[in-house]
Amino acid sequence: MSIHVIKPSSRKNNAAKALVSRDCGPTGCEVDWLTSIRVEAEDDITAFTDFSLEKGWGDGLPLVPPTESRVRTFLSGNDRYPDEIIARMPDSSECTVEKIVINAVMAGAPVESLELIIAAIEAIAEPDFELYGVNATTAPVFPAFVVNGPVRDALNIPYSYGCAGGVATKANAIGRAIRLIMRNVAGQVAGTTSQTTFGSPGRLASILMGEWEEKSPWAPLAERRAGVEGNAVTAFSTMGTMNVLDTTSTGADAFLEMIGKSVAYPGANCFSPSMEYSEMTIGINPICAAIIAKGLRSIEDVQEVIWKYASLPADFLQAYHREQVEAQGRIREDGRIYATPEPKDIVLFVCGGLGGLHALGLHSFGSSLSQTRPIARAVPAAIAAE
Known part of the structure; x- marks a missing residue:
């Protein structure tokens, strides 16, 4: 018809x-x-x-x-x-x-x-998000989202097992709607307006997940980052997901050392001379978060420790790369290059299932800053009551 x-x-x-x-x-x-x-x-x-x-x-x-x-x-x-x-x-x-x-x-x-x-x-x-660069770059970057507040359950936004992908929920369709808007309104087309070399599955349905606030020893992400309480969404750019597995560590510092060292590798955008600023978004498994909180109650202390370990010695880079980074003033007095300018740029939230000790690395594009916005109106009463 x-x-x-x-x-x-x-x-x-x-x-x-x-x-x-x-x-x-x-x-x-x-x-x-x-x-x-x-x-x-x-x-x-x-x-x-x-x-x-x-x-x-x-x-x-x-x-x-x-x-x-x-x-x-x-x-x-x-x-x-x-x-x-x-x-x-x-x-x-x-x-x-x-x-x-x-x-x-x-x-x-x-x-x-x-x-x-x-x-x-x-x-x-x-x-500040710099959507043009995220859409047009040669990198596989795409916007991803963390949701806070009761809207997580009202819309079945996953924040437990499989929260970064693979859960059968209409959150996948919500993420896909955002991606279609990137294509049809923002005009992102691979090989035409976007020079992405490899692309990413995230350019089909994005990543849309919640924070498991009830399992977090810290305040919700939106509240910590922007003072927004209740229903909110935080957007950040990411190259995709990186798993960090640690079945050996037993204390806060040991877990954070493994997380920090794992996300710091030379090919990450945060160590590229072309990206002078970067954030690092990390999802912490609820079991790990509980162990970490026993040793470090303050989220700022957690950020500080991860930041310390998420660094590379300058002489680990090739000479030409090292010279470029040094010219930008990014080699600190201790001879190291840090993934982000300051500890506060380590963006942390709690999510994931309870089956093992994992962390989720979400490397950023480099020039885009995470942005938090309140979800301005309540979810319609019909679904909120279900």
Whole structure:
């Protein structure tokens, strides 16, 4: 059956909408708020997936056709005007609620996830995040997200076993919606606007996980990093996941030494002369976190110890690399190069299953700073009560 779908990559903007009275809300006033171009396609997932690849909208996985009915149904479950501009993308294109919803429908994201997606887009659109570089670089980098607050359970955001990937949850569709927005609104296309050499599975569905706050001996990440309590999302750039296994250590310093030394290797962006600033995001398994907290109660002390070990002796680098880093003033008085400028740039959170002693290394791109945003509105009552 041939139908009309709403084009996900259309950047048409109808400024006249701003002149219309909004007193009766986004579903009233007999106003058609949707401004995107309609395109004829087949209302069949397989056919539409092929069609989307021909048009450059798809990611190669099955897509739900974003019919006008599906888009309006998604919008009706929330309270946002479709023409509301959430962020401007690196090419100055406008990322509106309408564009977000179209891509969320295609990804199969739940209606109740809109506010989380909006907060995530707001976080990565900030100038300090430097989304242009993350999208365009030769590196395999992509934005990843850690969620805090009750919204974790309301949307089934994983924070226990398999939290960084592999859990059967619609959080995968939420992450994929963000990735489709990167493609269709921000314009990230490998080999064209992105020169990524290898890419990453994270460029299909991102990494969207929660912090296991209930198992953490420290305050939640969003509260520590930005003073945001409750529902919030923290965005950071990452090259992917790195596992740190330590079945031998028994005390706080020993665990932190293994974590710090493991994430410090010469080819990481944080040691590259082309990246003068870097953060390091690390997920700590709840069992490890409990052991560490017995020796070091303060999260600042934990950051300090990891930072000390997450360093390399300058003479470990090739001579030319060492000369470049030295010219940047990055070799300290002790003759070492540190993964981040200061201990506070070690971004820590608690997550993961209880089956073993592991840590999760998430190396950053280098120039993008992590950003935290509150999830501005409550998850709809219908899902929050489930």
